[in-house]
Structures are given as C-alpha cells and as structure tokens.
Amino acid sequence: MAKTLDKVDVVTVGAGWTGGIVAAEAAKAGLKVVSIERGRERGTEDFLRVHDEYRYAFRYELMQDLSKETVTFRNRRDQRALPMRTMGSFLLGEGLGGSGTHWNGHTWRFLPYDFEIKTITEKKYGKDKLGPEYQLQDWGITYDELEPYFDKFEYTAGISGDDKNPFAGKRSNPYPTGPMKKTPILEKFEKATSDLGYSPFMLPSANLSEAYTNPDGQTINACMYCGFCERFGCEYGAKTSPEITVIPAARETGNYEVRFHSNVVEILHEGGKATGVRYINWMSGEEYIQPAEVVVLNSYVMNNAKLLMVSDIGERYDPETGRGTLGKNYCYQILPGATGFFDEQFNTFMGAGSLGMTIDDFNGDNFDHGDLDFIHGGSLSITQTGARPIATNPVPPDTPAWGAEFKKASIENYTRSLSIGAQGASMPHRDNYLTLDPTYKDAYGVPLLQLTYNFTDQDKALHKYISEKATEIIEKMGAKQSVGRAPITDYDIVPYQTTHNTGGTVMGADPANSVVNTWLQHWDMENLFVVGAGNFAHNGGYNPTGTVGALAYRAAEGIIKYSKEGGSLV
Amino acid sequence: MADEKKDVSRRDFLKTAGVATGALVGGGVIGGLIGYNAKDGGNATKDGERSGGRADQSAGSPGGRMFFTNDHDFNVLSEATERIFPEDDLGPGAIKLGVPYFIDHQLAGAYGNNEKEYMQGPFYGGEVTQGYQSRLRRKEIFLQGIKKMEQEAKSRFDKDFTDLEGDQMDEIITAFQKDEVEMEGVTAGFFFRLLRSAVLEGAYSDPMYGGNVGMEGWKMKNFPGHQASYIDKIDSKEFVEIDPQSLGGHH
Numbered sequence: 001m002a003k004t005l006d007k008v009d010v011v012t013v014g015a016g017w018t019g020g021i022v023a024a025e026a027a028k029a030g031l032k033v034v035s036i037e038r039g040r041e042r043g044t045e046d047f048l049r050v051h052d053e054y055r056y057a058f059r060y061e062l063m064q065d066l067s068k069e070t071v072t073f074r075n076r077r078d079q080r081a082l083p084m085r086t087m088g089s090f091l092l093g094e095g096l097g098g099s100g101t102h103w104n105g106h107t108w109r110f111l112p113y114d115f116e117i118k119t120i121t122e123k124k125y126g127k128d129k130l131g132p133e134y135q136l137q138d139w140g141i142t143y144d145e146l147e148p149y150f151d152k153f154e155y156t157a158g159i160s161g162d163d164k165n166p167f168a169g170k171r172s173n174p175y176p177t178g179p180m181k182k183t184p185i186l187e188k189f190e191k192a193t194s195d196l197g198y199s200p201f202m203l204p205s206a207n208l209s210e211a212y213t214n215p216d217g218q219t220i221n222a223c224m225y226c227g228f229c230e231r232f233g234c235e236y237g238a239k240t241s242p243e244i245t246v247i248p249a250a251r252e253t254g255n256y257e258v259r260f261h262s263n264v265v266e267i268l269h270e271g272g273k274a275t276g277v278r279y280i281n282w283m284s285g286e287e288y289i290q291p292a293e294v295v296v297l298n299s300y301v302m303n304n305a306k307l308l309m310v311s312d313i314g315e316r317y318d319p320e321t322g323r324g325t326l327g328k329n330y331c332y333q334i335l336p337g338a339t340g341f342f343d344e345q346f347n348t349f350m351g352a353g354s355l356g357m358t359i360d361d362f363n364g365d366n367f368d369h370g371d372l373d374f375i376h377g378g379s380l381s382i383t384q385t386g387a388r389p390i391a392t393n394p395v396p397p398d399t400p401a402w403g404a405e406f407k408k409a410s411i412e413n414y415t416r417s418l419s420i421g422a423q424g425a426s427m428p429h430r431d432n433y434l435t436l437d438p439t440y441k442d443a444y445g446v447p448l449l450q451l452t453y454n455f456t457d458q459d460k461a462l463h464k465y466i467s468e469k470a471t472e473i474i475e476k477m478g479a480k481q482s483v484g485r486a487p488i489t490d491y492d493i494v495p496y497q498t499t500h501n502t503g504g505t506v507m508g509a510d511p512a513n514s515v516v517n518t519w520l521q522h523w524d525m526e527n528l529f530v531v532g533a534g535n536f537a538h539n540g541g542y543n544p545t546g547t548v549g550a551l552a553y554r555a556a557e558g559i560i561k562y563s564k565e566g567g568s569l570v
Numbered sequence: 571m572a573d574e575k576k577d578v579s580r581r582d583f584l585k586t587a588g589v590a591t592g593a594l595v596g597g598g599v600i601g602g603l604i605g606y607n608a609k610d611g612g613n614a615t616k617d618g619e620r621s622g623g624r625a626d627q628s629a630g631s632p633g634g635r636m637f638f639t640n641d642h643d644f645n646v647l648s649e650a651t652e653r654i655f656p657e658d659d660l661g662p663g664a665i666k667l668g669v670p671y672f673i674d675h676q677l678a679g680a681y682g683n684n685e686k687e688y689m690q691g692p693f694y695g696g697e698v699t700q701g702y703q704s705r706l707r708r709k710e711i712f713l714q715g716i717k718k719m720e721q722e723a724k725s726r727f728d729k730d731f732t733d734l735e736g737d738q739m740d741e742i743i744t745a746f747q748k749d750e751v752e753m754e755g756v757t758a759g760f761f762f763r764l765l766r767s768a769v770l771e772g773a774y775s776d777p778m779y780g781g782n783v784g785m786e787g788w789k790m791k792n793f794p795g796h797q798a799s800y801i802d803k804i805d806s807k808e809f810v811e812i813d814p815q816s817l818g819g820h821h
Contacts, residue, residue: 054779058775060686084688085701183804224801225801226798350810389774390771402653402654407660408660490699
C-alpha cells in the first residue's frame, strides 16, 4: 500500500541539470519543490581520488545501475529488440547531478538555422531535398526567442569562450569568462584551419578558465587541466555541474528537498491533470505517492518518454501509420572525423574535457548543400581532453588488434597521434523511434523503453563528406599518415559513441506533431512539463547541453507563471 | 598420465617465464610468473628485468588468487594474455605486469558477476549490434573460454596450451577472434573481445587493482597516472616526461 505524502507545489523526477534548474528557479520564486532522485547524494568531496580510469571510465562508477533498468534496442522493426545489458554507445546518468556530473562541459547554442530547419531547407532547396521519410519539423521557437535563456544558462555555468565564431547566433552578452589556454596542439589546428580558409575559435567550455561566482552566488573554481573530465566528477569543483551550482542554490532557499534512492514508476493523473508521482524507495522497499500542483519530468530523454508511456499520457507514435507523437523523432549523432599519426610527441595525457578549438564552416547551413545529398553538418573540433591509457590505443590501419605489433604501435602512437571529430547532426526518420518493450521489464516490474534506431542515408552522406574535410585538415597539420573515419553502416550499440540522445518528447507549435508546447508544457496536461533533449525536434551539430539548459530555464519560467495563473501558456 | 603432463608443463612454463622455483612460489606457480621476486626489492634492474614492485607487500599481496581454483586454467590464461600483450624491448608483457592476477581478481568481484548489468531473461543470441546477450556472467565466459583454449590445443597439436610454441598459441587465439570455435551460451569472438579488453585494462589500470605492476604499463606509454594538475605544463611545446604516481601510492 503506497503511503501518500503531503502535497508540494512542484515535484521533479530527477535532480540533474534540468531538474536542478527548475528546482532552483521555482524554489527562489517561493514554491515548495521536491526532487525524486533514484541515485545517491554526491558532490565534490566524493571526487578527491577520482583519477581512476578503470573504475570510473570502464566500470561506469557514476552511471546508471543497469541491473535495475535499461532500454531494449534493435536496428529495424523486423528484428527482435533485446536489452542493452551493458553500458556502451551512450552513458545514462544517475545520482545527484545526473550526467551533468560526468560530462565534458562543451556548452553550445544550437544555430538559428536549427530552430527553423524545415522552413529554411524548403525555402532554399525545395520540398524534396530529403525524402518524405525524414520527418523534419521546426521547433516552434526561434533562436532569438531562446537567446535570453541561453544567456542565463551560460551565466549560471560561467562558460569560458572567445566570441570568435562568425557563424554563431547573435549574443546579448559576451561569455562570462575568457577562453581556456590555447595549447600547442590547439595552435596546430588553428594554423591549419586558418591556412585552409576556415574560422577557428575556442570551444565554449564549462571547465572554467578562472574562478567565477555566478548570479546565484555559487562559485566554480578554475580548471587545473588534470585530464579527467568525461566519465569523472571534478575534484576541484572546476567543471560546472548541477551539484555545485543550481542544486545548492535551490537548497539555500529552504524550499527544496532531494529525496534519494527513490525511483518514480508512474505519473498519476485524473481528469486531464497530473496529481503527482508514485515512487519506490529501493532501500526501504516502501512505496510512496508524492502529490504535487505541478509535475516536471527531468529524467533524461529515455526515462521521460518511458514515464509518459507507462502512465498512458499522450498517443504513442506508430511508424506504420505516422499517427501519434510520443516517441517520434528519436535522433542521435554521427561522428565523422580523422586521425593523424605524427613523428613528434605531444602532451596528449594533459587536458580538460572542453579544451579544444572548433570550426563551424561545415555546420548547419553554413555551407551550400545545393549539390550535396544531405542537409546540415557538424561542428568540427580538435579537443585535448586528456588521453587515458586503457582507452587510448591508436594504431594505423592494418595493424593487428593484439600481439607484438599492436603493443608497439599503440604505445608509440599514444603520444604521437591527434584526432579531430565532428558532432554530426542527426535528422529524424520515420523508422527511428521510442516505444515500450512488450517483453522486458525493470526491477519494479515496469516495461523497459524500446529503441528502434539505425543510421540513415542522410547520415552516411554527411559522415563521408565531413570525414573528408577532417582528413584534409589533419594532413595540413603535418600528419605523416592521415586516416578518415571508415564509412558508417548499421548503428552498433556496443562501442561508445556519444550520450547525445534526443527526441521522443519533441516540442513544437502544433499538438499534431509535438508532445509539448514551446514552454515544454504537455499539450494534453497543463500542469505537466517534460524537459530535456527529448524536446529536440532533430539533433543539431553541437553537444546538446547548452540548448538543454536554455530550454530548462524557459520551462522554469513557464512553471512559475503557470503556478500563478494556471492554464495553457500558449 | 595427465598429471605427469601437467607437471611437465608447469616446469616448462616456469622456465619460459624465466623464474626459478623456490620458497617464493610455495603458494603456487604464480608468484613467480609476474616476477614476484623479493630479492631486488622491487627496483628495476639495468637489463629491464623488473620485479613486481611489491617487496613491501609480502603480507596480503595481490599475488594470490580469488577466482581460479585450478593452476592449469590460470596458466593458460596467463599465456594467452602474454600473447596478446607480450614482453618486448619497450618493457614487460602481461605476465610481468600482473595482468593474470588483475583478471582473476576482477572475475571474483562485481565485474565477473555482472553486478551492474541487466541480466534478466529471456536470452536470445541477437545481432552483433545488440551487444552482450549471453545468459552467462563474465566469470563463466572466461572459465569456459580458457577450457576451450586448452581443448583446442589438445585437438590441434596434441599438447597442453602452455606447452605450445608462440605461433601455435596465436593460431588458437586467432580462431577465437574469428569466431571459429564453438562455445556454449556465448560466441568465441565475444570471449576474445572480453579477454583482449581485460588485458588492456590490467596493463594500464592503477596498480592498486593488481595489474600494471610497478606502473610499468604507464611508464612504457609515458602516462603519468594520478597527477593533481598540469596547469603549469600544458603550454609546453616540448614533450614533458613526468614520474608516474598511483592512487595506491598516495595515501
């Protein structure tokens, strides 16, 4: 028998970036907020001995416990979906801070083009540029409307950058802190790309170039370039994360509580309104009902979609008929690039997650696609994130995967190879979607989310084109051997690629093709908000967190407004 | 008969590893295999021969086994890891780096028991793109795989795996890599990939896990391990060599 608790103003499912932002803003506005978090409390003090590649990067110390819950996956609808039994292609977060604890910190604003991609593509290239199976749609909001929220997220996070990207959307303010150090590796990329006529700039970073106190009064320290960011927490409090910014800001109001070890299994609703959430504390085994005036889903792309499905809110997308919006437009990212092998030796083991330089000359519609069989592109960067020895074993093609030759080549090239890579945009396709799995269940008896996903012809063309550009750059950088990434075939969930999953709960101006409106308020349930990269109608050519942060600030404003006035916000 | 053969192979194995038997290996062959030699006090000698770097850890040393109950199984594993990551002029191979112990310890714990993995059925083979679909846990896959390697040695060469020439061992490992060996509940290719990853993990993880003995894996690669900061060095145009530091050596 579930125990019903006292009602609160706002309940968030999850306490990562989006849950933390909503909690901080709502609690500062005087609302009583509770976050239900399945993981544990954690913070900077837990990361003093974090330089342990095996534990954190290979055994996924900070990530979701898949023995309790995972997703199922297949490439095509005619296959049987099977559970993702081990972590691989993407890394699901868990615990205070969520994936915001173990991210690298690349903090971008999606291009103005992204938000109006359908309109711009049709205007410039006609209605048939991509086939009808690509379900391109505008986001219902423009870059200019979102700009104040980008600004707000960047000032909360203290982002370090240099404002030198000629293709970026207009900014109301410069980056709050200056760029990170331009190391010899970065200078090499800067020179090569400049010589080729491109426009390199410093990658906007949440590993801060200097100590910074944000408008909430929270301090983020200066990065020490220790080389342990992605998959790790920061022992210096120098990588902006929810647990050192928005979470303490929310707690300091006295209006906020995080309830740990608690897994939400259902959104409760009655008469077209959410009434609260049902959750299980997996330590005590007790079941609780947390009633709330407003329910906010902040539990990543996958779990947000799943909770709506298992709670029977909205119509699930059916790829046969094209009906339904929940679960459609699942996108990922593709990773074109090139590796160069050099004679000289570099300090590849030093670095920071967001230490890098980028060109946007092949991102968005910054180059003409008239003669190309794809749209969009990707930001192309060199990063010096700190090469770690278990994961980093670069060898030239035709080197065996083990044995004497492998050992020699991988050791030699560990400090003598550099890679550049793109965050390749991903367009929605009719056959790529999320639904519920009919067979497999989580530890609480709830169905797993089922992912059907494969790379498309658009992806393959984009990957090939940008890999060629990357190869030219790495050659220009003086590599004695340059190797472009091999063409992509079927998506494989085993090797790590990127935790940039998007879609499934997309935003838009029309309930016919979106799940939430542009305040991330559910079309069918006005006191339910769904926040995260699931709102993206497609995935752009950048890491998503900057845009997710902006959307979360907008949702927070909407939630506060709704709490005062009620009703639909559009 | 079989015992005789085993004894011979044990002796040969010790010979190959260049380690004298003695009081030191009373606890098993294995102390010797990784160069667990108290005599040189854990310091590297001039000719590149190194001890385990553990002379100060004689009590409670990682040089004991938590998972493998059978010496021969462990020796097959050891030889296979050494073929994957052999000793050469750059430095030690998997055996001297303690990789077999690392794998043994990991198989006894969360890794071997798939504690953080989704292990609910039903189980189906699935596509390669769907990843790990075996009903078996890693410890069961390793044990079966090692025994299959031994079987392959017997059927192909009529010898114990540990008595084979290097290229014969390579032939068998390659057969696993190419999925040409039948296994139960898992494919040979999958076992090979697990084994290869585990070897690299053992060679390059912090020495506190029992591999990367003396940080020799890191030294070969010029990775300095656990360093607080590179803020004063990252601007350097020259390659910077830094003495490595492990978490275990930093109390």
